[in-house]
Amino acid sequence: MQRPTIKTIAQETGLSIATISKALKNSPQVRPETRAIVVAAAERVGYELNMHGVQLRTGKTYQVAAIMTAPGPKQQEWEGVEYAQLLSGISWALEESPYRVSLYAVRNFEESLATIRQIVSLKKADGIIVSGTRADDPRVRIMQDADFPFVTYGTTIHNDPHAYVDADNEQMIRRSVARLVERGHRRIALINPMADLSYAITRLDAYRGALDIAGLPFDPALVVHDRLTPAFGRESVLTMSRLPDPPTAYICANEASALGAFSGFHERGLVHGRDAVINATDDLNVSQYFAPPITTYFLPINEPSELLGSYILRRMEGEPPEALQALIMPKLIERSDDRVVPKR
Amino acid sequence: MQRPTIKTIAQETGLSIATISKALKNSPQVRPETRAIVVAAAERVGYELNMHGVQLRTGKTYQVAAIMTAPGPKQQEWEGVEYAQLLSGISWALEESPYRVSLYAVRNFEESLATIRQIVSLKKADGIIVSGTRADDPRVRIMQDADFPFVTYGTTIHNDPHAYVDADNEQMIRRSVARLVERGHRRIALINPMADLSYAITRLDAYRGALDIAGLPFDPALVVHDRLTPAFGRESVLTMSRLPDPPTAYICANEASALGAFSGFHERGLVHGRDAVINATDDLNVSQYFAPPITTYFLPINEPSELLGSYILRRMEGEPPEALQALIMPKLIERSDDRVVPKR
DNA sequence: TATCAAAATAAAAACGTTTAACTTCTTTGT
DNA sequence: ACAAAGAAGTTAAACGTTTTTATTTTGATA
Structure with a gap:
């Protein structure tokens, strides 16, 4: 027996x-009574819309491309693990819609650029979600030029306005620094993501601004800037703790680097809360399990990810991008006093 | 200007x-010279095959469905993070093929069952990759009954043979236990995944077998069995360390639970290597950053994930499932001596 | 050179849907 | 009472491909 059409x-x-x-798409051209008959019959025969027909006819793909930048296979490091949660959040936001998440794993920025170019020109999806935005992001421009719906996870700085979702890095860093200064810290390290990423710049600027306000030198x-792996956090601590005037606080951009920083503490014999402290930005809620638990700004990743999903839906419906911008302020979770007794 | 067809x-x-x-699909019915002409023309006009037409005509979807079981949004726990790497590995394996990974995020087993049923009956994909297999897995049976290509990440115990990829949990646990026994441990805890998962049973059986061989009582x-979150690892240590005769070694099923176990150590004032030790199964290479680093069986997740990708491709080509089964033995990485001085 | 089989190409139908254009029927306004 | 307008439905074409069937071309043979 064939599938009913x-x-x-x-x-x-x-x-x-x-x-x-x-009738099935609720056109006003068909009488309610007729529609009822049709719907009943559809129900009876177990009809389900065949997307292939729709796609061919309308040119719509009903796919949302999620561009996932993950390091190559050789690169065995704890990096980008929050992507799993990000993807599931997006996927759930699309659940009630006819759209599916189609995954495009790329190794680096250039690949993501090429992939996006292809998706746009061959219309392999109806919308794109992309992360790891740069200050001036050529991918954003490509999609804008083609009038292609997209949402970025992360802001840009020099691009025309577009739909985005991001944590409020500016506020987060300003307050982080101010809080540490209040607690007597005068040497605060910033473990930052790759320098070309937009939020690295935002964070750095906020950091410098906060130091200025506090009257501390930069x-x-x-x-330091690099890919946010544990290895990076570790190396940073190993290096900086050897400075003549080492930091008493490390602000890590994520939990992976914070974990690595702990590893560096262990290696150097540093004790958290005595020699220095670690703060971080948390989106997986894992810092509470560190020993000791650390103070973080916590933004549960499902929030931005579900927002990404609903934004791309609304963007594909034609909503203007200006209405689809969210900066979310993570919540401060103070798990540690973070005071450090000044040496001598 | 329209896209060329x-x-x-x-x-x-x-x-x-x-x-x-x-000509474009290399049919023997067309003369080589003609094909050359066609290919040249295709090149010249920048032709790209339109999948929608193909899909409608052939009924193929060129989608591989990846079923991703992730806890709901409220459930803010570090769980299932390795999925990101898993997905990217699969995606890379499919890169050269016309297939794409289509993501189906589900909250629990029942949803995954329903989703798979739907994908199979409505043919929403050409192949399925599913993880979290149970000893007797109804999803496997559904796909087998429909003769639908699939690969599982994880074995089953009571199902008919099918394509799978998994770590060799049996060997891993046997050797883990034997190694700990050699080092003087007589009370070894097993932090195991949810009891209905196939690999929980495999690990438990291996554990009992190894204890038997060592002449130790069970x-x-x-x-303990539960979802492999840090919270679970932590709770397990908090509970077990209060036993009259507490364990001197904890074998954790993944890194998340191992991290939680460390948190439990910290809470109880236990020192790793003095009071007890933690061993784990590692697929993200993150245990090296624990303080102190712990001994693990390491299986870089990209290995099984790329295998999953290539297996599903071959399965969709019609290769019999018996040829597509892999049990990979993770590599022992001894980062700690793991001897514990007997109390008193 | 005519014949025939084989090889190469063309024609046409089909996959399931949407939609522009058309038909039929009913209602409305003068 | 009748034309015009509106409502509800139908017809037919179209989206881009594959594949079955039909037709033409080619080359070998008698």
Whole structure:
């Protein structure tokens, strides 16, 4: 027995396939009574819309492309693990819609650029979600030029306005620094993501601004940029703790680097809360299990990810991008006093 | 200007669309010279196959459904993070093929069952990759009954043979236990995944077998089953360390639970290597950053994930499932001596 | 050179849907 | 009472491909 089509329903009801099609999509051209008959018949025969027909006819793909930048296979590091939660959040937001998440794993920025170019020009999806935005992001421009719906996870700085979701990095860093200064810290390290990422710049600027306000000097030796792996956090601590005037606080951009920082503490014999402290930005709620638990700004990743999903839906419906911008302020979770007794 | 189709090429070359179609798929029915002409023309006009037409005509979807079981949004726990790497591995394995990974996030087993039922009956994908297998898995049976290509990440115990990829849990646990026994441990705890998962049973059986061989008694109080979150690892340590005769070694099923176990150590004032030790199964290579680093069986997750990708491709090509089964033995990484001085 | 089989190409139908254009029927306004 | 307008439905074409069937071309043979 074949899968029923609108033709099946047409025969079943004696109506034409055009009417069936219209009835099923609630066109005002068909009478409510007729629609009821059609719907009943569809129900009876177990009809389900065949997307392939729709896609061919309308050119819509009903796919949302999620561009996932993950390091290559050789690169065995704890990086980008929050992507799992990000994807599931997006997927759930699309659940009630006919759209599916189609995954495009890429190794680096260039690949993501090429992939996006292809998706846009060959219309392999109806919308794109992309993360790891740069200050001036060519991918954003490509999609804007083609008038292609997209949402970024992360802001840009020099691009025209577009739909985005991001944590409020600016506020987060300003308050982090201010709080540490209040607690007597004068040498605060910033473990920052890759320098070309937009939020690295935002964080750095906020950091410098906060230092200014506190009347503290900016020391480039206390700022590092790289991929946010544990290895990076570890190396940073190993290096900076050897400075003549080492930091008493480390602000880590995520939990992976914070974990690595702990590893560096262990290696150097540093004790958290005595020699220095670690703060972090948390989106997996894992810092509470560190020993000791650390103070973090916590933004449960499902929030931005579900927002990404609903934004791309609304963007594909034609809503203007200006209405689809969210900066979310993470919640401060103070798990540690974070005071450090000044040496001597 | 419209996107070129085979019709464009037909006009361009003066051939019929049937010939174009055949030429482009290397049918022996078309002369090499003709094919050359067609290919050249296709190149010239920048032709790309339109999948929608193909899909409608052939019924193939060129989608591989990846069923991702992730806890609901409220459930803010570090769980299932390795899924990100899993998905990217699969996605890379499919890169050269026309197939794409389509993501289906589900909250629990029942949802995954329903989702798979739907994918199979409505043919929403050409193949399925599913994880979290149970000893007797109804999803496997559904797919087998429908003769639907699939690969599981994880074995089953009571199902008919099918394609799978898994770590060799049996060997891993046997050797883990034997190694700990060699180092003087007589009370070894097993932090195991949910009891209905196939690998929980495999691990438990191996654990009992290894204890038997070592002449040690089996104590049910030393075995716990639950979702592998840090919270679970932590709770397990908090509880077990209060036993009259507490364990001196904890074998954790993944890194999340191992991290939680450390948190439990910290809470109880236990020192790793003095009071007890933690071993784990590692697929993200993160245990090296614990303080102190712990001994693990390491299986870089990209290995099984790329295997999953290539297996599903071969399965969709019609290879028999018996040829597509892999049990991978993780590599022992001894980061700690793991001897514990007996109390008193 | 005529014949025939084989090889190469063309024609046409089909996959399931949407939609523009058309027909029929009913209602409304003068 | 009748034309015009509106409502509800139908017809037919179209989206881009594959594949079955039909037709033409080619080359070998008698």
